[in-house]
Amino acid sequence: MSTLICHQEKLNESNIQALVDICPFGALEHKNGTLEITAGCKMCKLCVKKGPQGVMEFIEDAATTVDKNSWKGIGVYVDHVEGEIHPVTLELIGKAKELASVVNFPVYCVFIGYNIKDKAQELLHYGVDEVFVYDYEELKHFRIEPYTAAFEDFIQRIKPSSLLVGATTIGRSLAPRVAARFRTGLTADCTTLEMKENTDLVQIRPAFGGNIMAQIICPNTRPQMATVRYKVMNAPEKQCEPSGKITLCQLDPQQLVSSINVLKVTHKQIEENISDAEVIIAVGRALKSEKDMAMIKELAQLLGAQIAGTRPLVEAGWINAKQQIGLSGRTVKPKLIITLGISGAVQFTAGMNSSEQIFAINKDPLASIFNIAHYGIIGDLYEVVPQLIEDIKGSKLLACAR
């Protein structure tokens, strides 16, 4: 087992304090001239690298390795409710194809549900090599035991090197269960995925509330698993001619048993969803009063935009919680986003920084939103927005007159 040891004989009064100070987790405790490593240790090895030389030592054991050659291909979980395929699936197919091309892997889909054979055809228009379908009445609703059993069967049968799962309600529940069953790594909410020549999947995700990016690998186990949120990757173009094939898979009746019984399914009211919006106007704390929302609404209407905002506006009740962008709200990836009076805390920008065009209007030239905006406009929204409304109206009139 890898372990961290402290060479107590090399300790002296001066380096003890240095080591205590170095540990960012407060896991080194000074006790009567000796140094104790507590359960707070995160094995960051900072004390080894930055501490007084030779005092702390990290002893690494040889990890058990996996035969990477016997795990091939990239699998994508087809996320759906009652056969309606969630678009994140297509985005993951797009990413899987990119990753697969590096190491010359096939791309597979695993589709678990009921009455879905026809729906599987649709996937063949996006360039997957093979779709594995588990079609049973017991799989009509997402229930954890049979879905995990089907996923397990797919992995045993195909031995995919990597698996991509949408970070949807279902994906976030199913993927960890599967990962634990195979005692393998799972990285949540990846924002970047890359493939190494040795088939290791490089997974990058925001950590600590998006204040830091962590690059994660899973070198000694297979399959490597990652979840990715909707609107992070790009869906491939739909091809007219289908390619690839569909394979129906069988399960034992006992694998379909569940102690969960779905009693009722109610469809949520279809409402405007900022996650699907192509154009968004996002407002922040610089908005002084609720009546000023009228001006925002007018601009939004002119641009065919949906209105979104930051958390303080939700708390003020000026927009509803479903319109909140950010880590505790929604992730959006519109073609255009105009932020008005938003300073650009990472909690917000993590939810919108992959938008195609970012316009930011803010009075403060040092606002961090300007670090991510493509067009940073230093100005007061109360002066710029009314003028902009007039300018857009003017050019629309002109267009009509022509």
Added chain:
Amino acid sequence: MKILVCIKQVPGTSKIDVDPVTGVLKRDGVDSKMNPYDLFAIETALKLKEQKGGTIQVISMGPPQAKEVIREAFMMGVDEGALVSDRKFAGADVLATSYTISQGVRQLDDFDLILCGKQTTDGDTAQVGPEMAEYLGIPHIANVLSIVDLKDTSIQVEMDMANTIEVAEIQFPCLLTVEKDIFQPRLPSYKKKLSTKDREIRMITFKDFQDNNETRYGLSGSPTQVERIFPPSVNSDRETWTGTSAELSAQIADKLKQLKFV
């Protein structure tokens, strides 16, 4: 009924910087608190106990100071608490953490219901609950919005799916992860603080576990490795415009036209 709630001590703030020279995390202070999502799980347990009676235990994993959050749970009305703590668990990722806690749970009791918050504010993965359920061999439902009905051998819950809300009944024993706002968490009580201040917190260490295979815990038991950490990227293709509001708005309108948004 016997209920267990999993709780975690998290940093009081998510403000974190990377030292640009050393590439090392700079954590300011040691300020910490209970993961806010766990309060909803504790409240759910208390509500269920009010209905059916029984006991509520909490379990946490972390350094000895994580006892603080167990004390906080006592102040809310939780009956017993245990802390899984050992140097051997250092450096655990999601998988190793889930396995470690599941081993701890096995030391405590057979529970009817295990409740977890939706996720933590420091790890943010929402994965530990489902992975624990797998290791304990019990079914789980995530994203529970509300409790519909509590029966003797099962519970009916509403779960939040992408486009639907589903009502499902799940047999005990099981694990649920609950959404924020399922119930309004109560505040810790001062009276309970006094009456529970000497209550013992059970410490569970590696040697108490059934599975003493060291390679399943801590860094060794963690399949994922952090290769590096770095600050979020800054978009380099950017322009900054200044001027009078008339100039600025005209410039924006022109650009929007050019990009075909107008």
